[in-house]
Amino acid sequence: MDERQALAAFAALGQEHRLRALRALVAAGPDGLAAGLLAEAIGIAGNTLSFHLKELSHAGLIASRREGKSVIYTAAYDGLSDLIRFLMRDCCQGRPEVCAPALSALAACCPAGDTDHV
Amino acid sequence: MDERQALAAFAALGQEHRLRALRALVAAGPDGLAAGLLAEAIGIAGNTLSFHLKELSHAGLIASRREGKSVIYTAAYDGLSDLIRFLMRDCCQGRPEVCAPALSALAACCPAGDTDHV
DNA sequence: TCTACAATTCAACGAATGTCGATATGTTGA
DNA sequence: TCAACATATCGACATTCGTTGAATTGTAGA
Numbered sequence: 001m002d003e004r005q006a007l008a009a010f011a012a013l014g015q016e017h018r019l020r021a022l023r024a025l026v027a028a029g030p031d032g033l034a035a036g037l038l039a040e041a042i043g044i045a046g047n048t049l050s051f052h053l054k055e056l057s058h059a060g061l062i063a064s065r066r067e068g069k070s071v072i073y074t075a076a077y078d079g080l081s082d083l084i085r086f087l088m089r090d091c092c093q094g095r096p097e098v099c100a101p102a103l104s105a106l107a108a109c110c111p112a113g114d115t116d117h118v
Numbered sequence: 119m120d121e122r123q124a125l126a127a128f129a130a131l132g133q134e135h136r137l138r139a140l141r142a143l144v145a146a147g148p149d150g151l152a153a154g155l156l157a158e159a160i161g162i163a164g165n166t167l168s169f170h171l172k173e174l175s176h177a178g179l180i181a182s183r184r185e186g187k188s189v190i191y192t193a194a195y196d197g198l199s200d201l202i203r204f205l206m207r208d209c210c211q212g213r214p215e216v217c218a219p220a221l222s223a224l225a226a227c228c229p230a231g232d233t234d235h236v
Numbered sequence: 237t238c239t240a241c242a243a244t245t246c247a248a249c250g251a252a253t254g255t256c257g258a259t260a261t262g263t264t265g266a
Numbered sequence: 267t268c269a270a271c272a273t274a275t276c277g278a279c280a281t282t283c284g285t286t287g288a289a290t291t292g293t294a295g296a
Binding site: 069 | 269270272273275276
Binding site: 133135162163165166169184186187188222 | 283284285286292293294295
């Protein structure tokens with residue numbers, strides 16, 4: 001991930017409704033959420049959400065697929081992990097005091113055994 | 119780190135000059151950089167940088183101290199790691215495919231031995 | 237104290253952003 | 267084909283954001 005992409009990702013997440021949308025999509029898992037349901041969950045109008053989803057999509061943080069009348073949105077896990085890597089690589093800069101605390105989050109999130117395939 | 123703080127941090131990083139400022143400060147290390155040098159490094163006017171530094175400071179991503187005529191800015195490592203933790207905790211949500219790639223960044227950045235004190 | 241330097245604050249401007257209403261596109265079943 | 271539903275697009279508007287130039291605050295040395 002280059003600086004330009006990271007910039008787009010940060011800008012995308014720096015907006016209340018977009019951050020909430022992404023969190024809802026991550027919580028929803030790989031099955032994703034229909035745009036309508038997502039709009040209702042966030043509490044904004046459908047057309048406004050469309051605007052924000054386009055932003056998130058352009059930043060590589062979400063993906064979409066059509067399913068019948070609905071368009072299902074899902075979190076782009078690779079985009080998210082790219083952003084985390086950017087933060088760690090760029091902002092850690094060899095200083096354990098930045099990266100080390102992330103380890104606890106890693107442990108809390110993913111069972112240690114699941115990280116072997118990296 | 120709560121959602122409001124994460125929002126402020128993302129918004130702060132979603133701006134070219136602010137992202138470059140933070141990266142420069144991280145690269146500078148704990149000694150930090152004087153505002154004037156930082157402005158020169160980024161290539162923007164001093165007063166404009168002041169505006170951006172206030173934004174970064176309010177987001178908890180940098181700190182400052184006066185040293186003679188200069189004001190020295192430094193990256194706030196704890197703020198940075200909080201943001202990384204927020205991303206991992208909130209966006210990982212038990213899915214190793216998001217967190218796992220971060221491990222490689224962690225390994226590349228910090229020697230494994232240095233993370234024991236967490 | 238006066239001068240020079242370093243950084244910040246202020247007012248003002250143009251540009252970009254987020255939201256809304258209306259309209260358009262696309263999909264499904266009758 | 268038609269009506270009903272789900273999204274997306276468009277035009278317009280108010281608000282916010284980033285930059286600039288001028289003025290202000292704070293610090294150090296002559």
